[in-house]
Amino acid sequence: MGNFTKWLGAGLGFTLGGPIGAIIGYAIGSVIDSGVSVQEYKSEQDDYKRKTKKRPKVKSSTSGDFEISLLVLASIVIKSDGNIDQRELDFVRSHFIELYGKERANRAFKLFNGVIKNEVSTRQVCIQIREHMSHSSRLQLIHFLFGIAKADEVVTASEEEVIRKIAGYLYINDRDYGSIKAMFYNEADAAYKILEIEKDASIDEIKKAYRRMAKKFHPDRLQDIGEEHLNAAKEKFQSIQNAYEKLKEERNF
Incomplete structure (x- = not known):
């Protein structure tokens, strides 16, 4: 001690x-x-x-x-x-x-x-x-x-x-909470929840949502709490990217 x-x-x-x-x-x-x-x-x-x-x-x-x-x-x-x-x-x-x-x-x-x-x-x-x-x-x-x-x-x-x-x-707020929660649940509509959009969102809305979420969850926004926390932040950021790639493949764009 x-x-x-x-x-x-x-x-x-x-x-x-x-x-x-x-x-x-x-x-x-x-x-x-x-x-x-x-x-x-x-x-x-x-x-x-x-x-x-x-x-x-x-x-x-x-x-x-x-x-x-x-x-x-x-x-x-x-x-x-x-x-x-x-x-x-x-x-x-x-x-x-x-x-x-x-x-x-x-x-x-x-x-x-x-x-x-x-x-x-x-x-x-x-x-x-x-x-x-x-x-x-x-x-x-x-x-x-x-x-x-x-x-x-x-x-x-x-x-x-x-x-x-x-x-x-x-x-x-509920949308941010739902986005993070969806990263830990293997649900059919998890990618939409992670990007904080509805299942009937247009391709343009999906792209806009990805840009918004990528900015919100970017690891650089955590510089004030030390570099040691950036790897954990990158894991969350990767979930955003994976959700976007999944929707790109499903919606063929």
């Missing part, structure tokens, strides 16, 4: 305060590891509290803020069906290793083990994220949450309900 708060303090902005800051503070004090003394955890928690008091209000998000927001929201989704599935936990861990490397991911997952034990106000957490994070970054959060829910191969009704609730609190 050594240097844990150094990792937190260096990478966090807005998430050091507010309801998310309170959750992280609780997690630092509640994750008990057999190799770390209670006194060391208490020291880490006190150090975190000092950093929180010193940190000025921040209006924009950082890579660390995005990382912590993922952890907190992921804990809400995983617990939503009343069963903490190991496959979902493994997905979070593997995704974090892919994003941040093993050392940083291990720190994050240690913190996650504390976060998931805490009762979290979905509304309060989402309001804090919404006030500081761009719309593109919030869309990326929803994409990640569907990936977690699908990790055990089935998105349950309770998981989909809580992700929809999170999207609503994050001010993500």
Whole structure:
């Protein structure tokens, strides 16, 4: 656990305060590891509290803020069906290793083990994220949450309900939400839903929709939350391109 708060303090902005800051503070004090003394955890928690008091209000998000927001929201989704599935936990861990490397991911997952034990106000957490994070970054959060829910191969009704609730609190409209959701469902009309158009859309409307969606979901729009998140953004962007190619083939244009 050594240097844990150094990792937190260096990478966090807005998430050091507010309801998310309170959750992280609780997690630092509640994750008990057999190799770390209670006194060391208490020291880490006190150090975190000092950093929180010193940190000025921040209006924009950082890579660390995005990382912590993922952890907190992921804990809400995983617990939503009343069963903490190991496959979902493994997905979070593997995704974090892919994003941040093993050392940083291990720190994050240690913190996650504390976060998931805490009762979290979905509304309060989402309001804090919404006030500081761009719309593109919030869309990326929803994409990640569907990936977690699908990790055990089935998105349950309770998981989909809580992700929809999170999207609503994050001010993500129904069309954007439906587009991301369709990326994880193998439905006949998924390509139309991904491009946010109706099945009777004209070829010209399909082309316009693709250009609009490609611009909205372009990875370059996520530069503010760090390069480490761009690969995940490219996966979402690829779904847009695949949907367009599928319709080009079906409609022969």
